[in-house]
Amino acid sequence: MITKSRRRRISASVRYVVLTTWAVVAFFPIYWMIATSFKPDTQWFAWPPVYFPHPPTLSNYLNVWFGAEQYAATQYAISSQKPLISLLNSTVIATASTLLAVLFGSVIAYGVSRYRILSETRMFQLLMLRMIPPIVIVAPLSLYYSALGLLDSMTGLILIYFLTTLPYAVWMTKSFIDEVPREIEQAAEILGATRWRTVFEIVLPLIRSGLVATFLFILILTWSEYLLALIVTKTQVTTLPIELSKYQGTTEGRVYGRQAALAVGITIPLMIVGLVIRRHLARGFSFGMVRR
Amino acid sequence: MARIELIGLSKSFGAVAAVKDLSLAIEDGEFVVLVGPSGCGKTTTLRMIAGFEDPSSGDIRIDGRSVNDLEPRDRGLGMVFQTHALFPHKTVAQNIEFGLRMKKMPAVERVLRVREVADMVRIAHLLEKMPSQCSGGEAQRVALARTLVTSPSTFLLDEPLSSLDAKLRRELRAECDRLHQALKRTFIYVTHDQEEAMTLADRIIVMRAGEIVQIGSPMEIYSDPVNHFVADFFGSPSMNLIVGEIVQMNGVVRFRSSPFELTLPGHLGSVRIGPATLGIRPEHVGVMTGEGGDFRLAVRLVEPLGRDTLLYFDPGSERAFVAVSKGLNMADVKVGAPMALSLDPQRLYLFGADGKRIGRGPTQLVD
Numbered sequence: 001m002i003t004k005s006r007r008r009r010i011s012a013s014v015r016y017v018v019l020t021t022w023a024v025v026a027f028f029p030i031y032w033m034i035a036t037s038f039k040p041d042t043q044w045f046a047w048p049p050v051y052f053p054h055p056p057t058l059s060n061y062l063n064v065w066f067g068a069e070q071y072a073a074t075q076y077a078i079s080s081q082k083p084l085i086s087l088l089n090s091t092v093i094a095t096a097s098t099l100l101a102v103l104f105g106s107v108i109a110y111g112v113s114r115y116r117i118l119s120e121t122r123m124f125q126l127l128m129l130r131m132i133p134p135i136v137i138v139a140p141l142s143l144y145y146s147a148l149g150l151l152d153s154m155t156g157l158i159l160i161y162f163l164t165t166l167p168y169a170v171w172m173t174k175s176f177i178d179e180v181p182r183e184i185e186q187a188a189e190i191l192g193a194t195r196w197r198t199v200f201e202i203v204l205p206l207i208r209s210g211l212v213a214t215f216l217f218i219l220i221l222t223w224s225e226y227l228l229a230l231i232v233t234k235t236q237v238t239t240l241p242i243e244l245s246k247y248q249g250t251t252e253g254r255v256y257g258r259q260a261a262l263a264v265g266i267t268i269p270l271m272i273v274g275l276v277i278r279r280h281l282a283r284g285f286s287f288g289m290v291r292r
Numbered sequence: 293m294a295r296i297e298l299i300g301l302s303k304s305f306g307a308v309a310a311v312k313d314l315s316l317a318i319e320d321g322e323f324v325v326l327v328g329p330s331g332c333g334k335t336t337t338l339r340m341i342a343g344f345e346d347p348s349s350g351d352i353r354i355d356g357r358s359v360n361d362l363e364p365r366d367r368g369l370g371m372v373f374q375t376h377a378l379f380p381h382k383t384v385a386q387n388i389e390f391g392l393r394m395k396k397m398p399a400v401e402r403v404l405r406v407r408e409v410a411d412m413v414r415i416a417h418l419l420e421k422m423p424s425q426c427s428g429g430e431a432q433r434v435a436l437a438r439t440l441v442t443s444p445s446t447f448l449l450d451e452p453l454s455s456l457d458a459k460l461r462r463e464l465r466a467e468c469d470r471l472h473q474a475l476k477r478t479f480i481y482v483t484h485d486q487e488e489a490m491t492l493a494d495r496i497i498v499m500r501a502g503e504i505v506q507i508g509s510p511m512e513i514y515s516d517p518v519n520h521f522v523a524d525f526f527g528s529p530s531m532n533l534i535v536g537e538i539v540q541m542n543g544v545v546r547f548r549s550s551p552f553e554l555t556l557p558g559h560l561g562s563v564r565i566g567p568a569t570l571g572i573r574p575e576h577v578g579v580m581t582g583e584g585g586d587f588r589l590a591v592r593l594v595e596p597l598g599r600d601t602l603l604y605f606d607p608g609s610e611r612a613f614v615a616v617s618k619g620l621n622m623a624d625v626k627v628g629a630p631m632a633l634s635l636d637p638q639r640l641y642l643f644g645a646d647g648k649r650i651g652r653g654p655t656q657l658v659d
Contacts, residue, residue: 183377186344187435191442192365192394205381 030267037061037260044256060261083262086243091269093154093239094222097161102215104162105169106177106207110199112170113177114185123174126167134164138231145232152236160232161222168221169214176210177203212280216273223270240266294354294368294445294478295320296341301350303336310336312502314350323472323479327489328499329525334482335450337499341480342371342448354445365394370444374451376435378423384434385410385419391442409441413467429460433467440471446478453488465491486526490514498522520647523571529602529614531641532577534570538563538642547642551607552587557637560651568650571641577615578634579603581624585632589613594625601625605633 002010036044038056065083111117118126141160142151150156180203188198204211226241233242244266247259274281296318303311311333318324326334339345341352343364352359359367378387385406392402410416413433423431432452439447449468453461469492472479483489489496490510498505498513498521506518517523523531536549538556545556545563547570556563578585589605592612596602603625604612615633625631644650 181375181377183373183375184379186342186364187371187373187377187438188379188390189344190342190364190367190369190371191391191438193390194365197394202379206379 033260033263033267036256037264039257041257044254060257061265064258064261065265082238083240083243083265086238086240087265087269089154089237090223090240090266093157093161093237094219096154097158097165097222098215098218100158100162101165101169101218102173102211105166105214106173106204106211107199108166109170109174109177110203113174114182123171127171130164130167134227138227141228142231151232152234154237156232157229157237157239160228161225164228165218165221168218172214172217173207173210176207176214180206209280212277216277216281219273220270223266295356296446296478296480297351297353297356298337298341299351299353301337301340301352302348303333303340303345304348309502311340311347314502314504316497316504316507318478318480320478321476323469323481323492323494324497325481325483325489325493325495326497326499327483327486327525328505330484331501332499333502334484334499338448338450338480338482341446342369343367368445369448370439370442370446371448371450372432372435372439372452374454376423376431376452376455378426378431378434378438380423382423383419384415384421384423384426387423387434388419388438388441391438395442405441409437412440413437413471428456429464432456432464436467436471440475444477446480449479449481451483452481454483454485461488468492487528490526498525517641518649520569520571520643520649523641523643523649527573529574529616531571531573532613533611533643534607534613535567535609536570537567538565540565550609551589551613554586554635556642557640559638560640560642563642563651567645569643571643572635572639574602574614574616576636576639577613578636579615579617580632580634581621583632585634588630588632590630591625591627594622594627596622603631605631 038053593604
């Protein structure tokens, strides 16, 4: 006879075992990446695998990020690497295109939510745009970009990221705007606020947690985008994902340690952003809303 | 100063006509209450005056000037919403200040004015709080202050008290009344609560299915309803309405129904023969413990309210026949036992099969 409390304890244990296993499976690659980034080159391919770098070294980081002379001379040096510049490029491009997408997206979403400027069908078509595999648009895009002189420029990449993420921004922000009671806006209106004023002073501040969530979602997309960046940029403007790809399958062989050091560097900024805005992400959207 | 005229105002949402050809003039400084069951078009009418809905046809005039094409902010009106609609991300003071900022009033003046209005509605202690920290009653006071501060010519109030409990509602009702007395502005108040309408209004506009049914002072509406609907809607407990027919026997006009039959008084003596509904307010039903009266009915339920006692009788239909009784010896009242009832002949109402009042004489005022 199994008592109720005993049954509860068993089911809790099972739950924790399953969740822990899953956590290990999910986090192992991340751990492996971090561990590899601290391994000396002899341990990258070692068999049996080396789980803990011994002794841990910063040489991968120094080589990749700062191109230190003594490391540049080794067989693993890569002539074209310029990760710091790529980091700057990625930061500017991802931030700018995400800000644009969220700004325009929320204004369009407001129009859809309040004025039905796009019908349900049009809204769905907007989302469908995102379902077109990017590879399909790559060829025409590079033709246009070459004609417009946008190839290999920050503007070109910002523009294409802005346009491709706009549908997400519209869809996400619309769901938040829909939640803002009309009466709050009407109260502002009858008190003398213009429509734009109402949007920027009342509606957008009210959905700020939603805007932050949308911002982070799109930032992650643009930060890690690879295919479009590969086509649109050549040598002048490279982003971090492009930089990362240079460490694999090139004539230099597989430089796992360096690649891992770069990958860690790519991950950290997103983690910082996530931590900074966690408060907003976690805060329930309904915070401070009208009691109904 | 604001005199508001609605001329042939209609509003349809698709195939549904919410307001039908409504015409009405609201005088400057008047307290008008639009009242009716939900879906009667009262809120739609108010929202058209505010400018949130465009009329399908008809004209809205403020002081003789058509405002149909004006934005809400240009109409010089103030509105208090059912949900109070405070800005949740601004403090109470910032909420109140908002309208003044939109009017580009200098900051120093704004602070003084916010203070003044906050004192007027007794919320000075709340100024630094967030709306989420205010109780329902406080929030509605803040909403009132936010509207007051811009000194609108007319106050539009859309069921402002419906989300509050009974005690707060009475308190804020008195507040509304006080403000109206003090400000001498036009108030247009929408409610579905007949009691609110009765206590606040200079003039009540009863609406049903998008149309005005009756306009009048609270007393007129109460004591001289034009039809079955108005008679039933006003008064708590509601008027007793007994379905029956008017018959003529030996030259005497009588009302006959299943629970009772009685001879109609002189002022109703000339009505036509046929189906009709007899109405009498509970306070005009006499209850006697002994013999006599017009008829006898069994007691279904007794509700002592302190000063008065409500007696529910069983007239053989679902809806009880109600009498208000004062100073009745409760020992004489037994549930299930029949009691003698008498109807004040001067307070009888008759409604025809179409619901219209019949034999409506000169206004019968209740003392």
